[in-house]
Amino acid sequence: ETGVTQSPTHLIKTRGQQVTLRCSSQSGHNTVSWYQQALGQGPQFIFQYYREEENGRGNFPPRFSGLQFPNYSSELNVNALELDDSALYLCASSPLAGDHPNTGELFFGEGSRLTVL
Amino acid sequence: GEDVEQSLFLSVREGDSSVINCTYTDSSSTYLYWYKQEPGAGLQLLTYIFSNMDMKQDQRLTVLLNKKDKHLSLRIADTQTGDSAIYFCAESMWDYGQNFVFGPGTRLSVLP
Numbered sequence: 001e002t003g004v005t006q007s008p009t010h011l012i013k014t015r016g017q018q019v020t021l022r023c024s025s026q027s028g029h030n031t032v033s034w035y036q037q038a039l040g041q042g043p044q045f046i047f048q049y050y051r052e053e054e055n056g057r058g059n060f061p062p063r064f065s066g067l068q069f070p071n072y073s074s075e076l077n078v079n080a081l082e083l084d085d086s087a088l089y090l091c092a093s094s095p096l097a098g099d100h101p102n103t104g105e106l107f108f109g110e111g112s113r114l115t116v117l
Numbered sequence: 118g119e120d121v122e123q124s125l126f127l128s129v130r131e132g133d134s135s136v137i138n139c140t141y142t143d144s145s146s147t148y149l150y151w152y153k154q155e156p157g158a159g160l161q162l163l164t165y166i167f168s169n170m171d172m173k174q175d176q177r178l179t180v181l182l183n184k185k186d187k188h189l190s191l192r193i194a195d196t197q198t199g200d201s202a203i204y205f206c207a208e209s210m211w212d213y214g215q216n217f218v219f220g221p222g223t224r225l226s227v228l229p
Contacts, residue, residue, distance in 0.1 A: 004159075033217075035217075035219075040208075041206050041221055041222070042121070042219035042220050042221045042222050043160070043205075043217075043219045044219075045216045045217060045218070048216070051214075056216055058216065090159055090160065092159075092160075105150075105162050105165065106160075106162070106217060107162075108152075108159035108160040108161070110157075110158055110159045111158075111159050115207050
C-alpha cells in the first residue's frame with residue numbers, strides 16, 4: 001500500500017511569486033486535506049477536497065486555491081506569496097465515504113517545506 | 118471560537134510515565150486524536166477516542182477523556198528515548214467538510 005507522497009520536499013520562492021505543491025493520496029482514499037504548519041505551531045486547516053470539489057475551507061485567503069484530480073491526487077496553489085507563507089505544507093488523505101465521516105483518521109505525507117524570501 | 122490548548126514542553130526520565138494534557142473547546146467533537154511528529158516528518162496517528170468513551174488503552178498508551186471539563190490526556194508508560202517527539206492533540210469538527218483542529222503540540226524530551 002503506497003502512502004501519501006508530496007512534492008517537492010523543499011523549495012524557496014520570493015515574495016510575490018506563485019507556488020504549486022503536489023500530493024498523491026494513499027491508495028483507496030478519496031479525500032485530500034491540506035494543512036499549513038508554521039514553525040513551532042500545530043497544523044492549520046486550509047481546505048479539503050472530495051470528488052474534485054472543495055468540501056470545506058479554513059480561514060485562509062482566496063490566493064490559496066486547490067484542485068483534486070480524478071485519480072484523487074491534489075494540488076495546492078498559492079499566489080502572491082508573502083513572507084508569512086513560509087511553512088511546512090502537509091497533505092493528508094482519508095477514506096471519507098460520501099458525507100458521513102468514519103473515524104476520520106488522517107494519513108499525512110511528510111510535507112513540502114516552503115521558504116519565502 | 119475553536120481552540121485546542123496544550124502545554125508546550127515535557128521532560129521525563131527513560132522508563133518513567135509521561136502524561137501529556139490537552140483541553141479542547143467544542144463539546145460536539147465526535148472524535149479526539151493524538152498525533153506524533155518526529156523531526157522533519159509528517160504527523161502519525163497514535164490513537165483516537167470516540168467522544169462517548171472515558172478511556173482507551175492501546176499497549177503503552179492510555180487516553181483519558183473528561184468530557185465535562187473538555188480535558189484529554191495521553192499517558193505513555195515506560196517512556197523510551199524513541200518516544201521523543203512532538204505530540205499533537207486534535208479534535209474533529211464536522212462543519213463544512215471534516216476539519217481537524219490541532220493544538221500547538223507538546224515537545225516530549227526523554228532523558229536517559
